[in-house]
Amino acid sequence: MPVKFGPHLIHTSQIFFTSQFSFGLVNLKPITTGHVLVVPKRNVPRLAELTTDEVSDLFVSAQQIGKVIEREFDGTSLTVAMQDGPAAGQTVAHCHVHVIPRRFGDWKINDDIYEELDHTKIDNEERPPRTKEEMAHEAEWLRPFFGDQGVPWDGY
Amino acid sequence: MPVKFGPHLIHTSQIFFTSQFSFGLVNLKPITTGHVLVVPKRNVPRLAELTTDEVSDLFVSAQQIGKVIEREFDGTSLTVAMQDGPAAGQTVAHCHVHVIPRRFGDWKINDDIYEELDHTKIDNEERPPRTKEEMAHEAEWLRPFFGDQGVPWDGY
Numbered sequence: 001m002p003v004k005f006g007p008h009l010i011h012t013s014q015i016f017f018t019s020q021f022s023f024g025l026v027n028l029k030p031i032t033t034g035h036v037l038v039v040p041k042r043n044v045p046r047l048a049e050l051t052t053d054e055v056s057d058l059f060v061s062a063q064q065i066g067k068v069i070e071r072e073f074d075g076t077s078l079t080v081a082m083q084d085g086p087a088a089g090q091t092v093a094h095c096h097v098h099v100i101p102r103r104f105g106d107w108k109i110n111d112d113i114y115e116e117l118d119h120t121k122i123d124n125e126e127r128p129p130r131t132k133e134e135m136a137h138e139a140e141w142l143r144p145f146f147g148d149q150g151v152p153w154d155g156y
Numbered sequence: 157m158p159v160k161f162g163p164h165l166i167h168t169s170q171i172f173f174t175s176q177f178s179f180g181l182v183n184l185k186p187i188t189t190g191h192v193l194v195v196p197k198r199n200v201p202r203l204a205e206l207t208t209d210e211v212s213d214l215f216v217s218a219q220q221i222g223k224v225i226e227r228e229f230d231g232t233s234l235t236v237a238m239q240d241g242p243a244a245g246q247t248v249a250h251c252h253v254h255v256i257p258r259r260f261g262d263w264k265i266n267d268d269i270y271e272e273l274d275h276t277k278i279d280n281e282e283r284p285p286r287t288k289e290e291m292a293h294e295a296e297w298l299r300p301f302f303g304d305q306g307v308p309w310d311g312y
Contacts, residue, residue: 047219047222047234047236048219048222050219052216052219055212055215055216056211056212056215056216058215059211059212059214059215060208060211063203063204063206063208063211066203066204066240067204075243076241076243077239077240077241077242077243077246078203078238078240078241078244079237079238079239079240079244079245080203080237080238080240081235081236081238082234082235082236082237083233083235084222084233084234084235084236085234086232086260087231087232087233087258087259087262088234088235088258090233102243102244103243104243106243
């Protein structure tokens, strides 16, 4: 079975982390280097639809991934954000957590980063999608940092 | 013992939710009505410092609080965000989750909301702090929605 992210089919080469209920996905159009997504395996739109175990697993995964992402991409902080529903800027109706390494001065106004998360920008043509090869390369590099969890998920 | 939020002493009348490791706090300077904070009881700056149990409890609490906040403040979505460290806009060095009800059109650009989270705006004088009475009133109104967890926390 293919892995789905909302309606999109994801190539397993883009997955760098797998836990019991979640997976870590490199980004087609990252707003900065190291911007990754943490996604529940079960394809539901909203946080409220996840079980307690799924919520726990999702954010413990985000914590683990954040530690590596911050260190490896030379961050000093992290933005951890969920756009939970269309009115919050969600464009893929499969709930997911953005984990983004941060450094002082990376955006002119500290939280202009979030404007970058706005779908009108993410979906436009200014930010070209990365190639499958670029994404596979990044995922392959990230996997060893996660031990047993640094494996692609093959779907249900 | 007083409840601390970073270096700040919090009046328990501002707390509307208590779980094993977390509490829910109404906001001194909300960026919109219904903008609340979910805070681990243990006063540490970064997500990485929380135990697995604390991370799970924090975000399961955020999920529960989000369901009520979205419904009661007439939202259709939620922004769930953690500014994890100073370079991510964190101003109180006690890690915490922002839970914010969202509606289409609430900000001109969908994610201008995040610029509002920028400390340069949150800490300036344009947004006057609410009174202790206003905050206590909101917390008192929210508590019954959370059953046994709708109680103030008295601190360790």
